[in-house]
Amino acid sequence: MTLGALGYVVLEDFTTLDAVYMAVITFATVGYNEVNTLSEAGKVFTIVFIIVNMGIFAYTVSVLSSFLFEGELRKVFKNLKSNRDLSKLTDHVIVCGYGKNGSKACEELLKDNKEFVIVESNEEVIRSLPEDKRYHFVIGNATLDEVLLEAGIENASTVITSLPEDSDNVFITLTARELNPLVKIIAKATEPSSEKKLYRAGASHVVMPDRLGGIHMANLITKPYVIEFLELINGVNDSKLVLEEVNHESLKEDYKNKTLRELDIRNKTGATIIAFKDDQLGFVFNPHSEKLVQDNDVLIVLGKAETIEKFKATFVA
Known part of the structure; x- marks a missing residue:
C-alpha cells in the first residue's frame, strides 16, 4: 500500500491523502470511483498494483490455510513448548x-x-x-x-x-x-x-x-555363549534381564554403611550383586559378603525387570 500510494504521487501527481485513498480502495477492491481520471501510465500502474495485491492476498490465504489445516500451527506451538x-x-x-x-x-x-x-x-x-x-x-x-x-x-x-x-x-x-x-x-x-x-x-x-x-562378530565365533550372556544382560533380543548400577548415596539411610551380608539383597529382592565399584580399589567382581558398602561405592546389580524394581523399592531412596 505504501508503494502504491507513492506510485500515484509520482505518476499522477496526487496529493498524499488522495494517493493513500487510491491505494486503499484499489487494495481493498471496493469499486469506488477514482479520485481523478487516470493517465495511461496510471492505468497500467493500477493494473500491476491490483495483480500484485491479488498475489499477496492469495499467498496469505495459502499460508494461513497450511497453518490451520496442515498442522503447521501445531508444529509452531510444539516448538515453542x-x-x-x-x-x-x-x-x-x-x-x-x-x-x-x-x-x-x-x-x-x-x-x-x-x-x-x-x-x-x-x-x-x-x-x-x-x-x-x-x-x-x-x-x-x-x-x-x-x-x-x-x-x-x-x-x-x-x-x-x-x-x-x-x-x-x-x-x-x-x-x-x-x-x-x-x-x-x-x-x-x-x-x-x-x-x-x-x-x-x-x-x-x-x-x-x-x-x-568387528570384535563382536569375531566373538560370536570364538565365545558364542559369553556373547549370548552379554546380550542377555544388555537387553538384546527382548531379554528380561536388567543390569543396574546404584550409588551408595542413593541408598536409604537404613542401608548405608552396611556389609553385603547385612543388606541381604538376594534374599530380600531376588537380585544379585555381580560386581562392586570400590572408591579405592576399583571394580571388585563377585564381592565377598563381608564387603562394606560406603561413600562413593557403586553396586552393580543383575536381575529380571521385576526383581530390579523390587530392589529399587526396597533399597533406593
Missing part, C-alpha cells in the same frame, strides 16, 4: 546428530527415562520423529556455540556426539568442553587416527562402532 521445556532441564543428555548411532542412543535413553535433547541440522529428520515420544530437539549446527547453549550445555551432564564426520565430532568436543568443563563427552570416531584427537579435545570416552562390530 519444546523451547520452554529446554530451559527447565538439568543433568540432561545432549545427543548431537540423529543418525544411526544417535537414534539408537535416544531409544536407550528413553527406555531408562533419561531426559535428553537432540541437536540436528536436518529439519526433515526432526519432523519425522514419532509424535508419541517425548523428544526435545534443537534444529541447528551442533558445532556452533549458540546451538549448544540453546540445548542447555551449561546444565547438561553428558554430550553424545555421533555425527558422520570425525572432524565435526572433534569440533563439538572442543566447544562442549569449553562451555562446560565438567560435562561428560562421549564421541563417535570412524578413523583410528581420530581417537587420540578426540581424547586431546576433551572427550571422556571414544566409541568406534566399526571396531566394536
Whole structure:
C-alpha cells in the first residue's frame, strides 16, 4: 500500500491523502470511483498494483490455510513448548546428530527415562520423529556455540556426539568442553587416527562402532555363549534381564554403611550383586559378603525387570 500510494504521487501527481485513498480502495477492491481520471501510465500502474495485491492476498490465504489445516500451527506451538521445556532441564543428555548411532542412543535413553535433547541440522529428520515420544530437539549446527547453549550445555551432564564426520565430532568436543568443563563427552570416531584427537579435545570416552562390530562378530565365533550372556544382560533380543548400577548415596539411610551380608539383597529382592565399584580399589567382581558398602561405592546389580524394581523399592531412596 505504501508503494502504491507513492506510485500515484509520482505518476499522477496526487496529493498524499488522495494517493493513500487510491491505494486503499484499489487494495481493498471496493469499486469506488477514482479520485481523478487516470493517465495511461496510471492505468497500467493500477493494473500491476491490483495483480500484485491479488498475489499477496492469495499467498496469505495459502499460508494461513497450511497453518490451520496442515498442522503447521501445531508444529509452531510444539516448538515453542519444546523451547520452554529446554530451559527447565538439568543433568540432561545432549545427543548431537540423529543418525544411526544417535537414534539408537535416544531409544536407550528413553527406555531408562533419561531426559535428553537432540541437536540436528536436518529439519526433515526432526519432523519425522514419532509424535508419541517425548523428544526435545534443537534444529541447528551442533558445532556452533549458540546451538549448544540453546540445548542447555551449561546444565547438561553428558554430550553424545555421533555425527558422520570425525572432524565435526572433534569440533563439538572442543566447544562442549569449553562451555562446560565438567560435562561428560562421549564421541563417535570412524578413523583410528581420530581417537587420540578426540581424547586431546576433551572427550571422556571414544566409541568406534566399526571396531566394536568387528570384535563382536569375531566373538560370536570364538565365545558364542559369553556373547549370548552379554546380550542377555544388555537387553538384546527382548531379554528380561536388567543390569543396574546404584550409588551408595542413593541408598536409604537404613542401608548405608552396611556389609553385603547385612543388606541381604538376594534374599530380600531376588537380585544379585555381580560386581562392586570400590572408591579405592576399583571394580571388585563377585564381592565377598563381608564387603562394606560406603561413600562413593557403586553396586552393580543383575536381575529380571521385576526383581530390579523390587530392589529399587526396597533399597533406593
